[in-house]
Amino acid sequence: MAIRTEFDQSLRDLQAKLLHMGTLVEEAIHKSTEALVNQDIALADAVIDGDDELDRLQLEIEDSCMKLIAMQQPMAKDLRKISAAWRISVELERMADNAVDIAKSCRRIAGQLYIKPLIDIPLMSEICQQMVKGGLDSYIKDDKDMAIKMSEMDHKVDALYKQVFRELLAIMLEDPKTIAQATHLLFIARHLERFGDHATNIAESVVYLVTGERAYLNE
Amino acid sequence: MAIRTEFDQSLRDLQAKLLHMGTLVEEAIHKSTEALVNQDIALADAVIDGDDELDRLQLEIEDSCMKLIAMQQPMAKDLRKISAAWRISVELERMADNAVDIAKSCRRIAGQLYIKPLIDIPLMSEICQQMVKGGLDSYIKDDKDMAIKMSEMDHKVDALYKQVFRELLAIMLEDPKTIAQATHLLFIARHLERFGDHATNIAESVVYLVTGERAYLNE
Structure with a gap:
């Protein structure tokens, strides 16, 4: 196979x-909040x-x-396409951890009113799901504007x-009896807020991939 | 320069x-908790x-x-040494973010009794500082046991x-008037707990570097 064809296939x-991986993470954050809303421990365990x-x-x-970089010694944009994939995979792993943390908190307050x-x-979670999807789409399509638009959804998550x-x-x-559950809900909201930050990092990786310039979005 | 010598120099x-980077992160987490204890806003801003x-x-x-991998096409352990450096740098960046989050929370409650x-x-912070230091040491020395020992300090942080x-x-x-400050302190403790998790990830990278086998520490 010609080197270029081989590279394209590996890519x-x-x-x-x-x-x-992106689809699994989108499902994980969806399921973890479904588990919370429906107090569904089995679903939390699945996450x-x-x-x-x-x-x-x-x-x-x-x-x-690493194999692709070592074997093909890609330059410029090809190299950035690979390093972006690596970076995005690291962000996705963290986002999956956020989903797991939510599932764990959800287990702790299951059965309570x-x-x-x-x-x-759940609204935060929905936006987060759209952000993962948009992030992966913009990566595949090399679409900087789509990435930036996705990152702007993070303002809504923060708000x-x-x-x-x-x-x-x-x-x-108002009612100190609520404190224990409230702290768990606080942490859940915080994990979603973090999830949005990771999605923003994905957007930054896509902008760098397309332009070769580092971008700091939402700062 | 011979290829091997050039590789060693670049490494x-x-x-x-x-x-x-490790030293800066160790300083950042130290300063952020110093700023908290002494209500020192200038120090928090520095972080x-x-x-x-x-x-x-x-x-x-x-x-x-990336350049090292592309130019030198290292194999096996050399490749792992580089990928571990990459991974550790990502963890260190997250740890720095934890320090920044602590500094921000500290600003919010400065001036309050x-x-x-x-x-x-502060004790959590001290252990965290030792963990960063131990993590970098174990990486430089290719010392798996040192890395595992470092990761075990995370139990103390969790406790x-x-x-x-x-x-x-x-x-x-007991006193609902404390709730606002308490939630900030709760988040600060949580950031330190996360910092310990990142340090554990560094230990896992070192074990992989040395053995070529993925390890899941503290699970």
């Missing part, structure tokens, strides 16, 4: 793995158990990236986080 | 950068401002790693975190 394999597969995938992607209606937290934070603080102040 | 340069330099260093290390004596939080969590919950329950 396609790498991208397929990365897309698969926790699924994390090993994601760790394994990340390592596979890392190995593929919730101290507040869970509307904003929702602040709102949840303030609301939970007020609930705790 | 030494890379390691020097990584060690420098926040210093983060750009750490981000820059991480990108430099990443570029050096603390609701509890700050003994356990202290649980203790702080319980104590703060009790304080909030």
Whole structure:
């Protein structure tokens, strides 16, 4: 096979793995918040158990990236395409950890009557899911503008986080019996806020991939 | 220069950068908790401002790693030594973010009378500092046992975190006026707990570097 064709094929394999990982992470964050809303411990456990597969995938992607760089010695944009895949896989692994943390918190408060209606937290999760999807799409399509647009969704996640934070603080102040559950909900909102930050990091990687210039989005 | 000598020289340069980054991160976590204990806003600001330099260093290390892999096509352990440097630099960047988060929380509660004596939080920070140092040492020395020993310090960090969590919950329950500050202290302790997790990830990278087998420490 010609070197270029071989490189393109290896890159396609790498991208397929990365897309698969992205889909799993999107599902993990969706399931973890579903588990929370429906107090579904089995679903929370599925998220926790699924994390090993994601760790394994990340390592596979890392190995593929190194092999590709060593064997093909890509330059400029080809090299950036590979390093972006590596970086995105690391972010996806952290996002999966956020989903696991949410699932664990959800287990701890399962069976309790919730101290507040869970509307904003699932909304944060929905935006986060769109952000992962948009991040992977923009990577595959080399689309800088799509990446930046995705990163801007993080403002909404941050605003929702602040709102949840303030609301939970007020609930705790009014009724100290709520404190234990409120701290768990606080952490869950925080994990989603972090998830949005990781998605923003993905957007930054895509901008660097396309332009060759480092970008600091949302700062 | 012979290829091997050139490789060794480039590797030494890379390691020097990584060690420098490690020292800065150790200082950042030290300063952020000093700022907390002494309510020193200027010091907190120094930690926040210093983060750009750490981000820059991480990108430099990443570029050096890719160039080394592409130019020298290292195999087996040489390749693992480089990928470990990359991975460790990513962890160090996250640890620096933890220090920044602590500095930001510290700014928010500066000037307030603390609701509890700050003994356990600085202790967590001290252990975290030892963990970074041990992690970098074990990387430079290819010392798997040193890395594992370092990762075991994370149990102590986790135990202290649980203790702080319980104590703060009790304080909030007793006096709801403490809730706002308590949630900030809770987040600070959480950032230190995360810092310990990142250090554990460094230990895992070192074990992989030395043995070629993936290790999952503290699970």
